[in-house]
Amino acid sequence: MKYGNIVQLKVYQNIEKNVVPVTYEDLEKKAKHKLESGPYHYVAASAGAEETARANRDAFYKWKIVPRMFCDTDERDLSVELYGKTLPFPVLCAPVGVQSIVHTDGELASARAAAATGVPFISSTASTHSLEKVAEAAGEGIKWFQLYWSKDREIASSMVKRAEKAGYGAIVITLDTPMMAWREKDIENAYLPFLFGQGIGNYLEDPVFCSRLECPPSEDMQSAIMLWSQVFGNPTLTWKDLEYIRMQTSLPILLKGILHPEDAKLALAHGADGIIVSNHGGRQVDGAIAALDALPEICEAVGDEIPVLMDSGIRRGADIVKALSLGAKAVLIGRPYIYGLALAGEEGVQQVLRNILADLDLTMALSGKKSIKELDRSLLKKM
Ligand SMILES: Cc1cc2nc3c(=O)[nH]c(=O)nc-3n(C[C@H](O)[C@H](O)[C@H](O)COP(=O)(O)O)c2cc1C
Ligand SMILES: CCCCCCC(=O)C(=O)O
Numbered sequence: 001m002k003y004g005n006i007v008q009l010k011v012y013q014n015i016e017k018n019v020v021p022v023t024y025e026d027l028e029k030k031a032k033h034k035l036e037s038g039p040y041h042y043v044a045a046s047a048g049a050e051e052t053a054r055a056n057r058d059a060f061y062k063w064k065i066v067p068r069m070f071c072d073t074d075e076r077d078l079s080v081e082l083y084g085k086t087l088p089f090p091v092l093c094a095p096v097g098v099q100s101i102v103h104t105d106g107e108l109a110s111a112r113a114a115a116a117t118g119v120p121f122i123s124s125t126a127s128t129h130s131l132e133k134v135a136e137a138a139g140e141g142i143k144w145f146q147l148y149w150s151k152d153r154e155i156a157s158s159m160v161k162r163a164e165k166a167g168y169g170a171i172v173i174t175l176d177t178p179m180m181a182w183r184e185k186d187i188e189n190a191y192l193p194f195l196f197g198q199g200i201g202n203y204l205e206d207p208v209f210c211s212r213l214e215c216p217p218s219e220d221m222q223s224a225i226m227l228w229s230q231v232f233g234n235p236t237l238t239w240k241d242l243e244y245i246r247m248q249t250s251l252p253i254l255l256k257g258i259l260h261p262e263d264a265k266l267a268l269a270h271g272a273d274g275i276i277v278s279n280h281g282g283r284q285v286d287g288a289i290a291a292l293d294a295l296p297e298i299c300e301a302v303g304d305e306i307p308v309l310m311d312s313g314i315r316r317g318a319d320i321v322k323a324l325s326l327g328a329k330a331v332l333i334g335r336p337y338i339y340g341l342a343l344a345g346e347e348g349v350q351q352v353l354r355n356i357l358a359d360l361d362l363t364m365a366l367s368g369k370k371s372i373k374e375l376d377r378s379l380l381k382k383m
Helices: 006-013 024-034 037-044 051-062 106-117 131-138 153-165 184-188 192-198 207-211 221-231 239-248 261-269 291-302 317-325 335-366
Strands: 063-065 080-082 085-087 091-093 121-123 143-147 171-174 253-258 274-277 308-310 330-333 380-382
Touching: 024 037, 024 335, 037 184, 037 192, 037 335, 051 063, 051 291, 051 317, 063 317, 091 121, 091 335, 106 121, 106 131, 106 335, 121 131, 131 143, 131 153, 143 153, 153 207, 153 239, 171 239, 184 192, 192 221, 207 221, 239 253, 253 261, 261 291, 274 291, 291 308, 291 317, 317 330, 317 335, 330 335
Parallel strands: 091 330, 121 143, 143 171, 171 253, 253 274, 274 308, 308 330
Antiparallel strands: 063 380, 080 085
């Protein structure tokens, strides 16, 4: 028997070794059972009444795939070109901070799993482990660094330079989180003081951050956490500040958290190399537009000038097909891989990623598409 695609083959070979549920809803349920309320809700919950988190999913249901027949989809190519590299799949691991709260190996396990699966890993500023250690774990795998732009611009510059030195291939600046939103579960659980101490691995190893402390973090961790809370986010930033980061690095710069087409045009005008349409998985502005709903207008606004990626609500292969058909060049996945990490560490992340990729591969084939380049709006109908 000839297998059409290596992804599918790998999934079938591993079927008896399932370490995590295949169904997203069961993944979440099992993670809820395993984790304490603090970490579980920090991951699973969203801002406010979680209206945007629901809208993210509802947006996918409004679009239906209209499959084509007799298309010879035996050989498929899911690869995409981004910034001079060929990605085997149009999928990346979204930056997710503080991963040690769900598994002690945290980002190291996720980065290893992503590299083993051929999925680029975006390492968060708010990681438990330093960006250098994450880079080492990712090895030859593609890795990008996500920047939370500190109030102290020299800390931001230092992180970007460290990332470039450590082999990261792009900088993703997250614009939607100069402060954390009203997250009711985290407040009920009084979880934030604990969380903050777990998400500052990059700062503890940053020479500029440490130079601002009176004594090293090993002698006074409380002061380090206090300083971190003062410099973490920078709500004073405006478009003209982008030039500063541009001058610190020659890496491509993507802006994450764009939802308005006018902001997409401003991003282009200010020299961004890419946009990530995202509402942070519904974790920031509750009531904000679903990312998928924002995507088509943003793609129209920037045309072919720079790649537009998207995240927020991607759970299965069909979601990816819909996002790509609406103009996204690639998508980022957040919570699904974090549940894989929580349940089975590196192996759990690998399995979650492989399942999503195999589902994407099958959905493409059964929709009559053998290449990502063939996806466009003609495959979809809005209901
Ligand atoms: C627990 C958690 C932590 C996150 N931390 C970060 C972060 O440090 N930086 C960032 O840019 N986005 C962060 N995000 C947002 C993700 O990058 C992504 O936008 C979101 O998870 C996508 O939605 P999804 O979870 O529905 O796939 C985080 C998301 C979660 C669930
Ligand atoms: C340790 C601080 C956490 C920073 C924020 C991480 C994030 O983006 C999130 O959505 O949560």
